[in-house]
Amino acid sequence: MDEDPHGLTLDGVTVQFGGLTALEDVRLTVPPGKVVGVIGPNGAGKTTLFNVICGFVRPTRGELRFGGRTLRPRPHRLAALGIGRTLQGVGLFAGLSVVENVMAGATHTARSGFTSALLGLPRSDRDERRLRDEAMALLTQFGIAEHAQAEPAALPYPVRKKVALARALAARPRLLLLDEPAGGLGAEDIAELAELVVTLPGRDDGGHSVMLVEHHMDFVMSVCDEVAVLDFGRLIAVGPPETVRDDPAVAEAYLGPTLEGRTA
């Protein structure tokens, strides 16, 4: 495995929950500027992998490196480490408007903090204006600026998902983690999301590596530079989408042994 000093590397990550091995010796790199998708049948370990990188789950063995350094993620410190994420579902703050939700994503970039910005304290005026301008620019890029003042709960689900993505990007992460970004979306919204995700690595605010965990196979195959396949906690294939799609071990993981395999 080639390790890129600027990317994310999982080096021999193993996670055990009591007697159950949810991840076993997982070695994977998410290089800068690439979109890497993690797929696998139910219970394969995808969520556990995501949770390890977010700091919700500690590996039993192995380590993570990010930007050439050992990474010990903590969920509340992710943004400061340069990692953004969206979670399954949406998880926006009720009581804040859409634009305020996106501003909240960039709190750690403001010197005086978002709380004082919201309270309108004098020293925070410039921060507040900058955060608002940047948030509005993201909403405009995503085609949802018209909803800036709306309560998220009042908006259709696909719009809320875009707001959640804008909030994650507001922190200007070097690595963006997306947990089932296509979940709950219809075909048209998935196609629109795919167009958006493929632009993320080349964005002019620095570009992002993207790692996404997803069930929706067509979406993964259309947006990812590399696809990693988990089965029973082990990586059984990593490579470009077309290679992974044709890999017999992947077909077997999803569909069970082939007829030839069973009768052999």
Ligand SMILES: Nc1ncnc2c1ncn2[C@@H]1O[C@H](COP(=O)(O)OP(=O)(O)OP(=O)(O)O)[C@@H](O)[C@H]1O
């Ligand atoms: N906190 C936990 N305690 C005990 N076992 C767990 C825990 N979290 C996950 N597991 C187990 O670890 C294995 C991997 O689960 P995980 O949720 O990571 O898989 P997944 O690929 O995300 O599945 P799905 O596609 O169904 O969401 C499963 O056998 C699951 O039951």
